[in-house]
Amino acid sequence: MxxxxxxxxxxxxxxxxxxxxxxxxxxxxxxxxxxxxxxxxxxxxxxxxxxxxxxxxxxxxxxxxxxxxxxxxxxxxxxxxxxxxxxxxxxxxxxxxTKHAFTPIEKFEKLKSINPALELLRKTFDLDI
The missing domain is CATH 3.30.300 (GMP Synthetase; Chain A, domain 3)
Known part of the structure; x- marks a missing residue:
């Protein structure tokens, strides 16, 4: 069809x-x-x-x-x-x-810019970056 x-x-x-x-x-x-x-x-x-x-x-x-x-x-x-x-x-x-994230903090910030809910997840489970 x-x-x-x-x-x-x-x-x-x-x-x-x-x-x-x-x-x-x-x-x-x-x-x-x-x-x-x-x-x-x-x-x-x-x-x-x-x-x-x-x-x-x-x-x-x-x-x-x-x-x-x-x-x-x-x-x-x-x-x-x-x-x-x-x-x-x-x-x-x-x-x-080219913008690449190298440190764990840079990687987390990059991912957080894509999905802001990651910050809530990090705080909820008291996760380190």
Missing amino acids: VRHTDELPREPFNETDMRLQWNKFVDRLNNTGQKIMATYMTINDPSLEGTTIRLELPNEGSKVDFDTNKHELLGYLRGKLHNHDIVIDVNVNEMVS
Whole structure:
């Protein structure tokens, strides 16, 4: 059965939902050995404007490679977030520097920026970072 575009889901979602699914897809890529695409997806945090996901990459070559391979990601996000209006807009910013978390505190802060509930979890169980 072929669905018309009017019948495809368009449920609302927020940036936290999008980043959670984004990171699950990165894990999936890493587990299947697709490290280059996973790296592109983690160079910068994606942002959300309506149903447009914006990502900055450091050069034109990485943009072309990402755009060539983003169809599986787009299908995954549209399915998981139940919204078929989602598009990914990639911009090149040669001033972008890779942001990696190295210390446990930096890693925790990065994860907390994706899911603020981690701070509640840390406090509830009196966990050290």
